[in-house]
Amino acid sequence: MCGRYTLLADELEILQAFEIDHPIDGYYPSYNIAPGQNVLAIIHDGKEKRAGYLRWGLVPSWANDEKIGYKMINARSETAHEKPSFKRLMSRKRCLIIADSFYEWKREGKEKQPKRIQLTDRKLFAFAGLWDKWSNGDNDLFTCTVLTKEANPFMQEIHHRMPIILPKSKEDNWIIPNKWDALEAHQFLQTVDEEELSAYNVAPYVNAAKNNDETCIAPLA
Template identity: 60%
Template sequence: MCGRYTLLAEEAEILKEFGITSHIEGFQPRFNIAPGQKVVAVIDDGKQRRAGFMKWGLVPSWSKEPKAGYKMINARSETAHEKPSYKKLMSQKRCLIIADGFYEWKKTDNGKQPVRIQPAGRSLFAFAGLWDRWEGEDESLFTCTILTQEANEFMRPIHNRMPVILPRKKQNQWIEPVKWAPHKAKDFVEQLTMEDLTYYEVSDYVNSPKNMGEECIQPLV
């Protein structure tokens, strides 16, 4: 799964990396992004590629109320094309969720040890995401979820699931403003080449989403 991550880059770096021309209003680097919070996501409607904030935790457009989002922070890429909550989104509401590292908790003899995981060859990257818009009487919510897949050999000792990290050359294709058959999105993910990852141990300070300081990413000595 993916339940916590970081985005420490400057706004200008994000705009350049993902081909965004407009300002991301309210953007600030963050050390401990948690479910229920607003996250930076990129979509392309065919006229403009835009980056903005969505709430992490998907609320399907047909939900009676927005509470569903607390349970839908991740979606399994292997089955999302079959699920009512995700099927349509796999077809036409795919997004990039921008990050530069994510946390996982590795089981050890002394309990769970938090680690920060990053691609070995780059800093900024994008999770494969799905998004939707929910309309209530008094509010409109843009929400998203991160696709996950079975852990690769590197991740398996840490966790049995991992987020889908899009290779740089595949990011544009994932959000192209073209309607796909839902199973095409599933096949697209399955055919991705996983890049090498690296990790280091961090303090259990990161365990609480209330802790948002630089101490979250400091390596253990």
């Protein structure tokens, strides 16, 4: 799964890395991004790419209650093209969720050791995501979920699931609207090449979402 991550780059780095032409309204870095928070994402509106904030935890447009979002922070890529909550979004509402590392917890006996995981060859990257708009009267809520897959050999030592990190060359293909149907989007994700990861232990300080400073990423001595 993917339940916490970081985004520490400055705004200019992000604009350049993802070829975004407009400033990001309200951008702020974070050492400990958690479900229920607003997260930086990129969509394509049919004319250009746009960066802005979505709430992490998908609330489908047909949902009766926005609280469902807390159960939908991740979507399994193996079945997303078949599930009612995600099928329509796989064909029409795909997004990039921007990060520069993520946390995962490795079980060691009765304890869980938090680890910070990064790409070895580049700093910024994008998770494959889905988004939707939910309305309740005059209130519009824009939310997202991170697509996950079975862990690769590196991640299997830590956890059995992992987020899908898109290669740089595949990012724009993922978000162009109406390019694929749900099955084609699913098949695209199966062709995504994996990049080398590295990991190091961090303190349990990161376990609390309220903690959001450089202590979260400090290597554990």
